[in-house]
Amino acid sequence: xxxxxxxxxxxxxxxxxxKKEVFMPIISGHVGMYVCGAxxxxxxxLGNCRTFISLDLIVRYFRYLGYKVRYVRNITDVGHLEDETxxxxxxxTKKALIERIEPMELAQKYTYYLHSILDKFNALSPNIExxxxxxxxxxIEIIKMLxxxxxxxxxxxxxxxxxxxxxxxxxxxxxxxxxxxxxxxGNSRCLKNRRQKRNTKDFxxxxxxxxxxxxxxxSPWGRGFPGWHLECTTMSLKYLGDxxxxxxxxxxxxFPHHDCEIAQSISLHGxxxxxxxxxxxxxxxxxxxxxxxxxxTIFPFDILTKFSSDVIRFFILQTHYRKILDFSSxxxxxxxxxxxxxxxxxxxxxxxxxxNIKVSTSTLNIITWKQKCYDAMNDDFNSPRLxxxxxxxxxxIHSLLxxxxxxxxxxxxxxxxxxxxxxxxVLGLKIKIKKQTSKVEELLxxxxxxxxxxxxxxxxxISDNIRKDLFKIxxxxxxxxxxxxxxxx
RNA sequence: GACGCCGUGCCCGAGUUGGUAAAGGGGGAAGUCUGCAAAACUUUUAAUAAUGGUUCAAAUCCGUUCGGCGUCUCCA
Numbered sequence: 001x002x003x004x005x006x007x008x009x010x011x012x013x014x015x016x017x018x019k020k021e022v023f024m025p026i027i028s029g030h031v032g033m034y035v036c037g038a039x040x041x042x043x044x045x046l047g048n049c050r051t052f053i054s055l056d057l058i059v060r061y062f063r064y065l066g067y068k069v070r071y072v073r074n075i076t077d078v079g080h081l082e083d084e085t086x087x088x089x090x091x092x093t094k095k096a097l098i099e100r101i102e103p104m105e106l107a108q109k110y111t112y113y114l115h116s117i118l119d120k121f122n123a124l125s126p127n128i129e130x131x132x133x134x135x136x137x138x139x140i141e142i143i144k145m146l147x148x149x150x151x152x153x154x155x156x157x158x159x160x161x162x163x164x165x166x167x168x169x170x171x172x173x174x175x176x177x178x179x180x181x182x183x184x185x186g187n188s189r190c191l192k193n194r195r196q197k198r199n200t201k202d203f204x205x206x207x208x209x210x211x212x213x214x215x216x217x218x219s220p221w222g223r224g225f226p227g228w229h230l231e232c233t234t235m236s237l238k239y240l241g242d243x244x245x246x247x248x249x250x251x252x253x254x255f256p257h258h259d260c261e262i263a264q265s266i267s268l269h270g271x272x273x274x275x276x277x278x279x280x281x282x283x284x285x286x287x288x289x290x291x292x293x294x295x296x297t298i299f300p301f302d303i304l305t306k307f308s309s310d311v312i313r314f315f316i317l318q319t320h321y322r323k324i325l326d327f328s329s330x331x332x333x334x335x336x337x338x339x340x341x342x343x344x345x346x347x348x349x350x351x352x353x354x355x356n357i358k359v360s361t362s363t364l365n366i367i368t369w370k371q372k373c374y375d376a377m378n379d380d381f382n383s384p385r386l387x388x389x390x391x392x393x394x395x396x397i398h399s400l401l402x403x404x405x406x407x408x409x410x411x412x413x414x415x416x417x418x419x420x421x422x423x424x425x426v427l428g429l430k431i432k433i434k435k436q437t438s439k440v441e442e443l444l445x446x447x448x449x450x451x452x453x454x455x456x457x458x459x460x461x462i463s464d465n466i467r468k469d470l471f472k473i474x475x476x477x478x479x480x481x482x483x484x485x486x487x488x489x
Numbered sequence: 490g491a492c493g494c495c496g497u498g499c500c501c502g503a504g505u506u507g508g509u510a511a512a513g514g515g516g517g518a519a520g521u522c523u524g525c526a527a528a529a530c531u532u533u534u535a536a537u538a539a540u541g542g543u544u545c546a547a548a549u550c551c552g553u554u555c556g557g558c559g560u561c562u563c564c565a
């Protein structure tokens with residue numbers, strides 16, 4: 001494995017301090033990382049995918065540096081309110097009624113779907129993927145403790161976190177740096193329909209369920225279901241401890257979700273639960289947030305027919321995770337062309353190895369280049385810069401092929417290993433060469449032979465017709481010096 | 490209204506704890522190659538939103554303006 005040699009220069013942008021900070025794990029060599037996963041009531045869209053792909057890059061790089069990562073990503077299958085003014089239904093229940101299936105069946109269906117999509121994008125599975133519905137008992141225990149400590153109160157079968165009590169002792173909103181009073185002042189929507197709560201700013205830990213609510217559990221406060229913010233606090237506490245290294249998620253979860261999590265944890269044990277908060281930025285469509293509720297969404301299968309999952313992943317990683325990324329097919333086409341060139345260079349490298357030219361000194365400094373790759377990733381996971389360095393390596397390979405530059409066998413191997421490991425392990429991309437089924441391949445070979453014969457006889461009519469007709473059905477013939485290559489369109 | 494973020498060439502996109510010539514990709518142009526075409530390779534092209542200020546030095550820090558976006562409702 002790779003040694004953790006660069007840890008003193010490895011920096012992560014921490015939303016809490018709004019600065020890049022040198023990463024120092026709680027336990028040397030280990031990283032505990034919690035990611036807010038998806039609410040499984042609908043197909044994941046490309047915006048969700050961007051977040052999980054960005055965070056996959058982060059997990060991969062931790063591991064690449066040699067850290068042992070416990071990667072926990074939850075499944076929200078209960079408790080996420082569709083609309084707080086409507087007490088009866090949460091997202092899962094509502095969709096289950098529409099689809100006429102059991103809520104659990106719905107959650108299962110979309111969980112499978114999420115897995116299959118993320119698998120396609122080569123995102124690594126979490127080590128633990130806990131679901132909210134599987135941790136009802138733990139959540140009830142935490143609510144009990146919060147009530148006992150005086151930070152929560154029960155009214156008519158629902159339990160709320162008492163922010164006034166909390167604010168008396170601690171600061172609320174340290175992550176978003178929002179002033180809850182001022183925030184509520186300017187937002188009239190928040191003032192409606194809060195008859196149950198002592199204060200509008202209090203948020204629910206447990207909600208009473210009426211008979212129509214399918215997903216409900218028995219609790220000391222009657223039948224109900226847990227609030228959304230509680231599940232992450234509960235499950236991260238259970239699997240990573242009361243204070244852990246990294247908590248990550250989409251930027252839209254910063255407030256109120258993550259600030260509420262912090263309030264819950266601090267109420268519980270008095271400590272800020274996380275050292276490094278990482279927030280990924282949004283994927284926009286026509287400049288606006290891609291969102292299920294707004295409806296401007298692109299689903300993975302909408303574009304997987306036009307672009308491979310690798311190209312989409314490459315496209316996403318070409319932008320830094322903290323920058324807004326606007327979806328456009330034009331940019332995707334650019335990414336596709338660049339990606340293919342990069343893959344070609346791996347094949348060119350093989351050609352250079354086969355040539356086996358022996359030199360005693362190198363004309364290029366591969367060690368310096370390798371360090372630049374690390375520097376890019378060490379600077380808050382700067383994948384666009386890493387990709388730029390891979391393109392530089394591609395140009396080096398071309399120069400080697402032309403004989404303009406030379407590398408010793410050792411340096412050549414170093415170049416290959418570094419390039420491949422960053423490409424495959426860190427960026428999580430694949431070096432895939434499209435291949436035909438054997439019979440199609442034989443037929444193509446046969447046609448190319450006929451065409452080659454025609455070309456030798458300068459029968460351009462036959463040779464051009466073969467090329468034209470094959471192009472029509474998706475095969476592009478490329479005539480090189482001695483051979484004809486087939487490109488699948 | 491409160492709290493934030495962003496604006497880099499034709500397009501995408503690094504650089505934003507101030508400092509050598511502002512990465513990289515795509516596109517355009519020219520060339521090499523070539524029966525033609527394509528591909529590949531080489532070279533080349535062009536930018537810091539506007540305006541003040543701080544500084545020996547600003548894309549980077551501060552002010553103002555314009556434009557875009559996010560959160561405060563459920564969100565990745």
